[in-house]
Amino acid sequence: xxxxxxxxxxxxxxxxxxxxxxxxxxxxxxxxxxxxxxxxxxxxxxxxxxxxxxxxxxxxxxxxxxxxxxxxxxxxxxxxxxxxxxxxxxxxxxxxxxxxxxxxxxxxxxxxxxxxxxxxxxxxxxxxxxxxxxxxxxxxxxxxxxxxxxxxxxxxxxxxxxxxxxxxxxxxxxxxxxxxxxxxxxxxxxxxxxxxxxxxxxxxxxxxxxxxxxxxxxxxxxxxxxxxxxxxxxxxxxxxxxxxxxxxxxxxxxxxxxxxxxxxxxxxxxxxxxxxxxxxxxxxxxxxxxxxxxxxxxxxxxxxxxxxxxxxxxxxxxxxxxxxxxxxxxxxxxxxxxxxxxxxxxxxxxxxxxxxxxxxxxxxxxxxxxxxxxxxxxxxxxxxxxxxxxxxxxxxxxxxxxxxxxxxxxxxxxxxxx
Numbered sequence: 260x261x262x263x264x265x266x267x268x269x270x271x272x273x274x275x276x277x278x279x280x281x282x283x284x285x286x287x288x289x290x291x292x293x294x295x296x297x298x299x300x301x302x303x304x305x306x307x308x309x310x311x312x313x314x315x316x317x318x319x320x321x322x323x324x325x326x327x328x329x330x331x332x333x334x335x336x337x338x339x340x341x342x343x344x345x346x347x348x349x350x351x352x353x354x355x356x357x358x359x360x361x362x363x364x365x366x367x368x369x370x371x372x373x374x375x376x377x378x379x380x381x382x383x384x385x386x387x388x389x390x391x392x393x394x395x396x397x398x399x400x401x402x403x404x405x406x407x408x409x410x411x412x413x414x415x416x417x418x419x420x421x422x423x424x425x426x427x428x429x430x431x432x433x434x435x436x437x438x439x440x441x442x443x444x445x446x447x448x449x450x451x452x453x454x455x456x457x458x459x460x461x462x463x464x465x466x467x468x469x470x471x472x473x474x475x476x477x478x479x480x481x482x483x484x485x486x487x488x489x490x491x492x493x494x495x496x497x498x499x500x501x502x503x504x505x506x507x508x509x510x511x512x513x514x515x516x517x518x519x520x521x522x523x524x525x526x527x528x529x530x531x532x533x534x535x536x537x538x539x540x541x542x543x544x545x546x547x548x549x550x551x552x553x554x555x556x557x558x559x560x561x562x563x564x565x566x567x568x569x570x571x572x573x574x575x576x577x578x579x580x581x582x583x584x585x586x587x588x589x590x591x592x593x594x595x596x597x598x599x600x601x602x603x604x605x606x607x608x609x610x611x612x613x614x615x616x617x618x619x620x621x622x623x624x625x626x627x628x629x630x631x632x633x634x635x636x637x638x639x640x641x642x643x644x645x646x647x648x649x650x651x652x653x654x655x656x657x658x659x660x661x662x663x664x665x666x667x668x669x670x671x672x673x674x675x676x677x
Contacts, residue, residue, distance in 0.1 A: 265436050266301040266324040267293055270316050272331035272341055273415060276305045285330045285420050296429055297438030298326070299489070308332055310344045317348055321408050326432065328424075331415030333398035335377045341412060342385060342401070349403055351387035359384060359399045362392045388412075391427050395419040400427060409435070440493040444500050445520035446484040448511060449668045453477045456484075463506055468499055480661040483520065516668060523667050524552040530674055531562035531612075538670065539610035540566035541579055541600040543591065544618035544634060549663040564610040569600060569617075579603030579615075592617050592629055594637070594646050601639035612673065614638045614666045621655045634662045638669040645673055 269289055275281040283305055290300045301324050306312045313332075320327045332341030346353055360382035367374040381397045384390050388401035396419040403410040409432075413423045448456060453475055457464075464473050470490050476483035486503060490496040508515060517526045531538055540550045550566035553559055567578055572591055575581040580603040585595050600615035618634030625631035632651040637644055649665055651658045 265298050265326060265438060267298050267326040267328060268301055268320040268324040269303045270313075270320060270327065270329045271303075271305045271415065272308060272313065272329060273305075274307050274338075276331075277307055284417055285415065288417070288421060289328060289330075289424060292424055292429060293328075294441055294443070296433055297441045297489075298432065298436075299441070308338050308340055310340055310347065313341065313344045314348050317410065321410075325408055327408070327410045328428070329410065329412045330420050333381075333412065333414050335380055335397070342383075345388070345401065345403070345410075345412060346385045349385060349387040349405065351385050353383040354386045356382050356384045356390055356399070358392065359390060362394070362399070363397050366397060391423070393419060393423060394426075395422045402428075402431070439489050439491050440496055442486075442488045442493075442496050442500055443520075444486040444504060444518070446486075446504065446507060446518055447516040447520075447523070447526075448482045448484055448514050449480065449516040449664070451482070451511075451514055453482055456482055460507065460510055463503075463510055467503060470496070471499060471503065479657050480664040481516065481523075485520075513672065516671065522552075522556075523664060525556050527667050527671055528553065528556045528559055528562060530671060534674060534677070536611040536674065537562050537564045538612050538614070539564045539604050539608045540666075541569055541604040541613065541615040542566060543569050543575070543600075543616060544620040545616050545659050545662050545666075546570065548659050549614065549616065549666050552663055552667070564608045567604060567607070575600060578607065580606075590629065592619055592633055592635055594635055594648070597635045597637035598639070598644060598646055601637040601644060605639060605641060612638065612640055612670055614670050616662050616666050618649075618651075618658065618662055620658045620662075621653055632658050634658065634665070636662065636666050636669055638666070638673050640673060640677070643673065643676075645669055 269286050271283050271285055276283050286303045293300055304316055306316050332339045360379060363379060363381060378397055384399055385401055388403050391400035391402060393399050396414050396416060398414045400423050401412045411428055413420050467473060471486055471488040474485045476485060486500055488496045488500055504518060542549055547566060547568045553563045569575045569579055572586050576583055579600045581596055581599040589595050597615040597617050601613040604613040615637045619625050619629060619631050621631035631653050634649045634651060637646040651661045
């Protein structure tokens with residue numbers, strides 16, 4: 260039976276959000292956690308510390324959703340007006356709550372000299388609300404219910420909001436609502452442009468059950484295909500998504516880089532560890548970007564040997580033993596050069612797999628035969644090698660990112676073939 264997830268809206272309050280002084284990380288966290296329990300976020304809004312804006316936003320949100328989660332504007336200073344505005348909306352007064360005051364005193368028990376009358380004013384709360392004690396800060400969490408709607412106001416400080424949501428709000432919402440099962444499955448597809456991919460899988464997409472939806476999430480060189488399903492029957496939903504993935508494998512084959520939503524360097528690192536292999540890099544146009552991506556992963560020292568940034572021909576010749584005559588005849592951006600770079604690296608640092616990259620990142624340096632964006636990549640082991648030419652485009656940073664990704668994809672390819 261098809262099911263609809265309860266709709267939730269998120270409102271973050273604060274002038275600092277609108278001027279870019281503070282990044283709204285709260286909404287992303289709430290969206291992820293709500294989705295885990297079968298609650299669908301239908302809209303996210305950021306609004307200023309203005310009573311009229313707050314009331315208007317609440318009214319509009321309740322026209323669309325049954326649950327409204329708000330953060331921010333609960334501090335003790337004059338610019339924090341959320342609590343007073345909620346009293347206006349719910350037609351109630353602020354009343355003193357001794358439990359909140361006790362909680363505040365407990366939080367300051369090790370530094371009572373910091374406590375002041377302004378902080379103690381946090382003990383005044385909206386009379387119409389159910390009060391939930393904030394074990395991480397002085398501003399209490401308020402829970403309102405009216406006409407089948409729920410509004411929860413939480414502090415905007417991320418550490419306090421995260422505690423409030425996971426420890427108090429989500430368990431209460433789960434007990435209040437019967438929620439369906441929501442499942443997401445992400446497939447990483449490499450090397451196919453978005454429009455071409457859409458054409459290639461259009462028939463498969465059209466045959467998906469009505470309760471499973473597909474989203475395209477493109478980034479340079481890669482597209483994340485996210486299958487999202489919502490159904491009361493968990494077994495049926497998981498089985499249908501698994502079946503859809505099996506069918507997709509037969510269509511896309513090696514273009515599927517992974518069937519999980521993780522960074523490529525993490526996926527590659529796990530593969531290297533499982534095969535007990537080590538990796539080394541010889542980079543020219545990427546300037547160490549591939550190496551940086553690999554070492555960002557904790558524990559990468561177990562499989563990443565190191566890298567050489569061979570930006571000049573002199574370094575290519577002296578460290579990686581690239582032939583000067585080949586460099587002169589073919590140029591640094593060529594198949595024989597990257598193949599010699601990879602071979603030289605295998606000997607120099609004794610890694611199991613070597614990846615070598617040389618290209619023209621731009622914005623200048625190109626020619627008619629080798630325009631900006633031309634990149635050669637070689638991945639080699641002691642048994643075999645793969646070399647490919649790529650034409651990425653005219654944007655320097657994007658070229659470097661795509662070359663790094665291509666190098667990692669080719670490393671995975673050669674390992675999978677062993």
